[in-house]
Amino acid sequence: MALPTFENDNKLPLNELLITLDEDGVKRTVPALHEKWKDPRCFTRYTPLHVYNGCLLEEGSAGFDQWLSEAGWFIKDMESLLELEHYRFWSTMVYNRGAIEAVISFTQSAVPCYLVGVIRSSAAIFPVYSAVLRSTLQVVCRLITQRESDRCWIGREFLGDLLYKHYLISVPLLFDLLSTYGRENKTALTQMLHTVFKLQPKYRNDLKTGLQFLQKTFNTIHQQLETDRLDGHTASTATLQDLAIYSLDCSTVLALLVELYPECRQMCTELGMEPSISAFYDNSVTVLYKNIHSVDNDSPYLGFLNAARVELLSAFRAIVNLQLERVLDNPADSLLPADKLLCILTECLSDAIFVRDYQLRYPVERDIDILKQACRNVDTFKMDFVQNAYCADEAENGLTNGHSDTVPEDDESFGEAAGGVLEEEISKVADHSSTELKLTAEQQAEVDIQKVLDVLPHLGDGYVRKILSRYDNVEQAIAAVLEGNLPPDLAEADPTEPYIPADKLDTLFLETGIERLNVFDGDEFDVLVHDEIKGVMKKGKGMPGQAKNLKEMLDDKSHIREMKDRYQEYTNICDEYDDEYDDSFDAMAESESRAKVRLTPAMRNALVDELEDEDEEDEQETEERSSLAMAKKPLDFCENPELVRQRYEEKRQSKFQARHGGQVSAASGGATGKDVVGKAKGQGQDKSVLMNRKHKGENKASRANHNRKQGATFKRNKGMIPS
Structure with missing residues (x-):
C-alpha cells in the first residue's frame, strides 16, 4: 500500500489531524493516529548480556556471537522507530504492542550502571552495547516529546493520557531507566522525570506506590536474613550475592530518584522512608557484608555492598535536606520543619552503625548550627541531645579506621573507609576478649x-x-x-568429683545453733529466728477472729447489728391510712355493680345464643374450680402445671362437644365433628365418610340458612350494622 504524503498546512495537533487516503480512486479521510499507519514489523527483543562475578562472555563463543547478532537486530528496530514519520511513529507505538515491549525488554535486562565498567573492558562488546543504550534512550525521549516541529506535534493533555492509558511510560520503566543509565546521564533522566510527571499528574500516585514497594523490599531482605539466622544456618553463596546486587539496585534507584526529582522527597517523608533506610542499613546491609566476608573476604560483592551504603546515606541526606531547605527558605515559620528534622535524627539513634557512618559522611553539627541560627524557638535541649548523641558515638568508636583524620569527600573513598570500619567490626566480634562484661x-x-x-x-x-x-x-x-x-x-583426688554447693541450712545452724529441715528456715516468717515476724501467725483451723465451728458461725449475728442503723431509717416512714376513703370507694364500686342495663327486644334476641353458651361455660368452670379446690392441697405454693393443662384440655373438649357433638376426627386435624374430608381424591372413601357427606348435604340449612343470622348478630354487636 502506497502511503500518502504527509501534509499539515494548518499545523494541527496529531489528535486532530486527518490524512486523506486514495484507495482505487476512492478518497477518504483517516485519523493521523490510526492502526492503518502502524509499522507491521515484528520487533526484536533484547537478549540479556549476563555478567558473572565481574566477567563477561568469552569472545568467539556461541553465546557471544548470538548476543552480537540479536543486539544488531535490536539496534536496527530502534533506529527504524526513530526514522518513522511523526504520525506513523505514534500509530506504531500505540497499535503495535511489540514496539514498547522491545523497549521494556532492554530496560529490564540491561546491565546496571554500577557494572558498566566490566563492559568497557571488552573492545568487542562495549561499542555495540553503547549503541543499544543510545537508541533505546532516544526512543523513550521521543515518546515524551510534545513538539518535534510546527507540523509534528501533539496536544499536552492528549499526550499525557496516551502515555498513561496505553502503558507507554510507567513508574517501573522509570525505575529501570534510573538503574540502567545512572548518574552518567543525569541531565536526560532529570528532564525525563520532570516531563513525565508534568504531562500526567496520575503518575504521582504510581510513584508513591513504587516508593512503598521499595520500602517493602527493604523489609523482605531483612526478613530473609532473619529467617536464615533463626534457622541456624547461613544462606548459600549465590543467595547472598543476589541479595547484595538487589540491595545495591534498590539503593541506587532510591538515591537517584530523590536527587533527580526532588519533589518526591515529601512522599518519602510521608511514608516514613528515613527510619526504613537506617534500619535496612544497620540490620540488613551490614549482616550481608559479614556473611559474605565470612565466606570470601575478597569477594567483589563486598564492594557492591559498600556502594549500597553510600547510596543509602546519600538518599537519606537528600530526604532530610528537605527540612533544612524549608528552614532556610522561611525562617519565620521554621519551627515545624526543625522539629521534624530533630525527630528523624532521634528516631535513627537506635541504628548505631548507620549513625556512625552518617556522622562520618554528613556531620550533624553543621545542621544543628543552621537550626540554631535560623530558628531560635527550637528546643535547645533536643538539639544538644542529638548533637551529643551523634558526636559521642564518633569519638568513642573512631570512624577514621586508622587511615586518615579527615573525612573522605568522594563516594569511592568513603566506601573504602566504610568497608574498613565494617571489617574492624567483624574482627572485634570474632575476638572473645573484646568488650567483656564485668562479672562477679x-x-x-x-x-x-x-x-x-x-x-x-x-x-x-x-x-x-x-x-x-x-x-x-x-x-x-x-x-x-x-x-x-x-x-x-x-x-x-577423684577426677570425676562433682561440685556440691554449700547448704544454707548448714550455714544457719552455725549461726543460730538450731538444726531443722523446713522450707521456711531462716526466712522472714521464721518465728524461732526473728522476734517480730511478717504477717499473721495462724494456729489451728481458720483465721484469727473467725468462727471456730459451724454453730458459732450461725449464732453470729454481728451483721444484723451492723445493719441496725440502716433498718432504723425504714421506721421513720409515715404510714397513714384513710379508712373513710376506703369505705367510700367500696360503696361506689358496689353501686356501679348493681346498676341494671336495659336491653331492647332486638338486642335481647340477638344475645340469646351467646348468653346460653357463656352460661354453660361458666357452670362448667365453676364445677371444675370447685373440684380442683377440693383436690388442691392447702400448702401448695403454686398449682401443678399438669393439672392446669388437664383442666384446659377438658374445657376445650367439652366446648367442642357442646357445640358440635361427636368425637374428634383425625382427618379433620383435631377438630370435633363427623369426618367428611376423608382420604385424598382417587384413593377411595370409607362408607362412614360417604354417609357423613350425605347427612351434611341434607341438613346444612338447618341453622338459619348457613348461620347468616348468627353472623348478622355478631356484626350488630360489634357496631358494624346500625340498629
Whole structure:
C-alpha cells in the first residue's frame, strides 16, 4: 500500500489531524493516529548480556556471537522507530504492542550502571552495547516529546493520557531507566522525570506506590536474613550475592530518584522512608557484608555492598535536606520543619552503625548550627541531645579506621573507609576478649570452669574448681592437667568429683545453733529466728477472729447489728391510712355493680345464643374450680402445671362437644365433628365418610340458612350494622 504524503498546512495537533487516503480512486479521510499507519514489523527483543562475578562472555563463543547478532537486530528496530514519520511513529507505538515491549525488554535486562565498567573492558562488546543504550534512550525521549516541529506535534493533555492509558511510560520503566543509565546521564533522566510527571499528574500516585514497594523490599531482605539466622544456618553463596546486587539496585534507584526529582522527597517523608533506610542499613546491609566476608573476604560483592551504603546515606541526606531547605527558605515559620528534622535524627539513634557512618559522611553539627541560627524557638535541649548523641558515638568508636583524620569527600573513598570500619567490626566480634562484661567472683569462676570443661569434658566440676584455686589463670590449669604436673593431693583426688554447693541450712545452724529441715528456715516468717515476724501467725483451723465451728458461725449475728442503723431509717416512714376513703370507694364500686342495663327486644334476641353458651361455660368452670379446690392441697405454693393443662384440655373438649357433638376426627386435624374430608381424591372413601357427606348435604340449612343470622348478630354487636 502506497502511503500518502504527509501534509499539515494548518499545523494541527496529531489528535486532530486527518490524512486523506486514495484507495482505487476512492478518497477518504483517516485519523493521523490510526492502526492503518502502524509499522507491521515484528520487533526484536533484547537478549540479556549476563555478567558473572565481574566477567563477561568469552569472545568467539556461541553465546557471544548470538548476543552480537540479536543486539544488531535490536539496534536496527530502534533506529527504524526513530526514522518513522511523526504520525506513523505514534500509530506504531500505540497499535503495535511489540514496539514498547522491545523497549521494556532492554530496560529490564540491561546491565546496571554500577557494572558498566566490566563492559568497557571488552573492545568487542562495549561499542555495540553503547549503541543499544543510545537508541533505546532516544526512543523513550521521543515518546515524551510534545513538539518535534510546527507540523509534528501533539496536544499536552492528549499526550499525557496516551502515555498513561496505553502503558507507554510507567513508574517501573522509570525505575529501570534510573538503574540502567545512572548518574552518567543525569541531565536526560532529570528532564525525563520532570516531563513525565508534568504531562500526567496520575503518575504521582504510581510513584508513591513504587516508593512503598521499595520500602517493602527493604523489609523482605531483612526478613530473609532473619529467617536464615533463626534457622541456624547461613544462606548459600549465590543467595547472598543476589541479595547484595538487589540491595545495591534498590539503593541506587532510591538515591537517584530523590536527587533527580526532588519533589518526591515529601512522599518519602510521608511514608516514613528515613527510619526504613537506617534500619535496612544497620540490620540488613551490614549482616550481608559479614556473611559474605565470612565466606570470601575478597569477594567483589563486598564492594557492591559498600556502594549500597553510600547510596543509602546519600538518599537519606537528600530526604532530610528537605527540612533544612524549608528552614532556610522561611525562617519565620521554621519551627515545624526543625522539629521534624530533630525527630528523624532521634528516631535513627537506635541504628548505631548507620549513625556512625552518617556522622562520618554528613556531620550533624553543621545542621544543628543552621537550626540554631535560623530558628531560635527550637528546643535547645533536643538539639544538644542529638548533637551529643551523634558526636559521642564518633569519638568513642573512631570512624577514621586508622587511615586518615579527615573525612573522605568522594563516594569511592568513603566506601573504602566504610568497608574498613565494617571489617574492624567483624574482627572485634570474632575476638572473645573484646568488650567483656564485668562479672562477679562466682560468675567468673563459672566461666573459667566452663572453659576448662570445653577442653577436658571428662573432668568433674568440683575437681576443676580445686585445680583453678591453685593456679592464676585457666591456661596454666589446663597445661598442668595435660602435662600431668599437678600437686600430689590433686593427682590422687577423684577426677570425676562433682561440685556440691554449700547448704544454707548448714550455714544457719552455725549461726543460730538450731538444726531443722523446713522450707521456711531462716526466712522472714521464721518465728524461732526473728522476734517480730511478717504477717499473721495462724494456729489451728481458720483465721484469727473467725468462727471456730459451724454453730458459732450461725449464732453470729454481728451483721444484723451492723445493719441496725440502716433498718432504723425504714421506721421513720409515715404510714397513714384513710379508712373513710376506703369505705367510700367500696360503696361506689358496689353501686356501679348493681346498676341494671336495659336491653331492647332486638338486642335481647340477638344475645340469646351467646348468653346460653357463656352460661354453660361458666357452670362448667365453676364445677371444675370447685373440684380442683377440693383436690388442691392447702400448702401448695403454686398449682401443678399438669393439672392446669388437664383442666384446659377438658374445657376445650367439652366446648367442642357442646357445640358440635361427636368425637374428634383425625382427618379433620383435631377438630370435633363427623369426618367428611376423608382420604385424598382417587384413593377411595370409607362408607362412614360417604354417609357423613350425605347427612351434611341434607341438613346444612338447618341453622338459619348457613348461620347468616348468627353472623348478622355478631356484626350488630360489634357496631358494624346500625340498629
